[in-house]
Amino acid sequence: MTSSSMTIAALATAPAAGAVGILRLSGPEALDVGRLLAPGVPAQPTPRHAYLASFVDAEGRSLDEGLFLYFRGPQSFTGEDVVELQAHGSPRLLRLLLTRALEDARVRHAAPGEFTRRAFLNGRLDLTRAEAVADLVAADSEAAVRAAAAGLSGALASRVQALEEPLRALHADMEGVLSFPDEAEGADEDVGERVTALRAQAETLLAEVGRGRLVRRGARVALFGPVNAGKSTLFNRLVGEARALVDDEPGTTRDALEARVEWDGLAVTLFDTAGLRETPGRVEALGIARTRALLTGVDLAVLVLPPGVTQAEVEAWTRDVGGTPVLVVDGKCDVAEVSSSPRQRVSGLTGEGVDALRDDMLGRLWGGGTPSAVALVSERHADALRRASEALGRAESASRVSTLEVVSGEVGLALEALGEVSGTVVSEALLDAIFQRFCIGK
Template identity: 85%
Template structure:
């Protein structure tokens, strides 16, 4: 199989990767100057040619002999200049060979998993690292790729297997294995606690990989759009003294302390809105049910009862209450409102 290992855009370097029993033969057809038995993991300066022997480029040829390769098979990498047109020519040249076909998405990693080069946690970490769009996501994926999650799972699996063996021994050979189950209860309790602790981190892992979703909501004209623009760092939302300026949810992606955050500015909630504004309010309520955190922005004059009423709009979503328009609040105003968020 063959695939481009770099993005299909212009760049300094473009990489074409082959994997399988015929990888070396097919690779040498494009780079005939490479020795018939190249030294594994050695970079050869080579001339890449077309079917007629015409020169296409000059670059590096690397050979990784299986099973000491990423996929566990023979692997060849052609590192050429990063012209998308050039790379398509090299790709088409390899596909002229009947032994070669285009790799499916993720197939190199799939073969690495099937051939025992990586376990499932590392295979998933590869996909997470490719998709990472924040520093926290990169670091989490790198930890998974280095085997951090696999080690924690192994730390549960090995004592579980030992416990299973002890219990099987007591059941099948009660005389020979007498007493092997004496500490079975405490052992199960300890392992269960460790498994539940690992499970509890699933949600946090999703936040790191995909980022947090945070919605600004509250009554009309409370300062949500102003706060949204300030957090985003640019004037994305229209701001006006007229209530109900925001009719639809606005979205922006930011990164804070390495964590990706998707911010939403939503339509203000109020009684008896207009028809179009009511559609925006309905979307706000749908969005509040889907985000990880709802930030309730209240005007300085809001009472505790009003704050409690608006808080209930978020349902089961955690709520952070903030007071907007503090810069224009009257001196000696009510200040931040204290309200108990739902559990």
């Protein structure tokens, strides 16, 4: 345990210009080291009190004025002694302060997520919240930060609970019937409908998990379509700078280009792919194979069509992407004749329809939901919820083709999976629920 009680230091805010930057120290020497940087603070500062202090360099020259906060363990985020120096958010100044702290032999730089891990190990955070904080640390878009914060405040727990409670009531009704056939007779009457409704609810939550995943690692969107449909021009327009080599010669883009953008707080990686042709040359063929692989792995594929394609061709193109959702647009609407096509029209060259396309893409990515509703913040939770949803799917089909004990067993598995998120122990909760719902006795 000695290694983990070493004092650690790190910047608690992103190393970018902001209004306030925070240097955080945690461990037995936090106060000592903090006072080296802010010697004006009393030797025994009042915990949780903000001191206006002057931060100094090794020669004692003032670097900045800021706030000094001391939290005495275990009443702190990590459960250890914690000191926070809040300085004006110049990255250079903060780095200077950090370097000074690290010059002390008793201090080392914190590993990623280490403050959280210490908090968890010291019993200051439950697992749900610890994971949310870890996501917050790694978050690199605004939506991800919001989602992590939502997890932190227990929004996840309440969403899961909203599913768990009716599910537990259903489970208790079924197990009541199975354990007390006389007293609970009839409580299983509408099991089929109840399972169906709860399954739908679980699927909704699971869809949001998909969005949660989108938030965590960003969305991946690829443009594809026949050669010379105007993909690269559109790509450049979407990215906002000239990235792809654009030429009127078919097949100019031989490999996927990528660019990262942030749209409405969502991190999006945009890919511009090589055009797909029926008879490609060798060099191109390599690019085309990669394109196909890429298309099956993205969250959304945008099929950009040149003027004059037939419906059969559109369908053939769409088959190339596997299960990935496809958005179809007419590119180069600037040169195409006015057509009766119901498809969205867009031109990378003039910018016509580009904003509408971006909104459409975002709409498809979120699947109709809003990013603020995303509460599921860790892969572990996503996995647990997926298992819950699968079990409910089996329960639903069992309610048609099998026996009550199977339906109830699957509902029990779903509850167990949800319990991994909420921390409820199913077997204990079940008996409580049965005895609350049924009057049982000899």
